[in-house]
Amino acid sequence: MSGPLAGIRVVEFGTLIAAPFAARLFAEFGAEVIKIEQPGSGDPLRTWRKLHQGTSVWWYLQSRNKKSIALDLKSPEGLAIARDLAASADVVIENFKPGGMEKLGLGWDVLSKLNPNLTLVRISGFGQTGPYRDKSGFGAIGEAMGGLRYTTGSPDAPPARVGVSIGDSLASLHGVMGALMSLLRVKTGQGGGQIVDVSLYESVFNMMESTVPEYALDGQIRTRSGGSLPGITPSNTYETADGQYAVIAGNSNAIFKRLMNVIGRPDLANDPALAHNDGRVPQTAMIDQAISDWTGTLGMDAVLDALEAADVPSGRIYSVADIVSDPHFIARDMILPATLPGGTEVKMPGISPKLSETPGEVKWQGPALGAHTDEVLAGIGRSADDIAQLRKAGVVG
Structure with a gap:
């Protein structure tokens, strides 16, 4: 891989949106991203929304440039491989409920001993501490608790949601930002690795501008205002x-x-x-x-x-039909051609931000489940015979 993050290895223990989107951003800018998936089923995102030949077109976008390894984390052999991968990584990204990695035997106490310079990005609904840590939390809940839903929609209608999973994506961006700051600390010799604790609700809350001091000052509560921007006219x-x-x-x-x-x-x-x-x-x-x-x-x-x-x-106000035909989007390479399995030509979003000297790029679309299993295992020292035995035992797929 080329790009500003070439030489960085990221191991992703993620499903659906928050951790996988963060890992995708690393992959687009040159990091080697190894995505661990459950054999047989893989990431549920593979079957979300519009499908092409049984696989989500969102998957092809969300997992571009990633390597997929099908690994049974419920087996001792699979966990041993996961530990070896984490030991070789610069960054591990996960979005289990708090305690999920610990139940697998992959908590910070284990990983940090294996790899003192590791950055562990943990994305969850409510963070790794606090009274709500064990609650289930998807992006929609983070958007509600973080204050975004209360301000979205018309004053004479119930609170509305943004039409995309904005809470998850905001958490992804905060995860990448925190990981890069941690990597800078390690690479400049300022210290070892650390945990980047990202919550969905805090990532949304971080976007809520001056709502807190406005309320603290005189009790003002910003609410739904339709298409206007309260306090700024016109x-x-x-x-x-x-x-x-x-x-x-x-x-x-x-x-x-x-x-x-x-x-x-x-x-x-x-x-x-x-x-x-x-x-x-x-x-x-x-x-x-x-x-x-x-x-x-x-x-x-x-x-x-x-x-x-x-x-x-x-x-x-643009629809997606307006976006894909707009000359400015096209001129800035924000609409890219892509080929799906079977030769179907589609369009995909381009890469942002634009770097003048080391731009991001798309090497391949989201891979088939386990497409890189042999390559990844060979890279951590497993022989062809070892891999064959692991496959026969159902540890890898």
């Missing part, structure tokens, strides 16, 4: 004459003046009381109505053309 979604919705962010002082002039309201542009955001917020309803009155007379293209000419941030 920033909302406005219907156009052809029934579409434009997102318009005119919330800096200079942009607000330009926006008001575009919509034919120089009186608002030049009103000293509206010159700054703290003066505009009490007048949010009036300002939004003025913008809506203007957008309601024009089609989407005319609205966006006028706003772009005035350098006012704005845009249409």
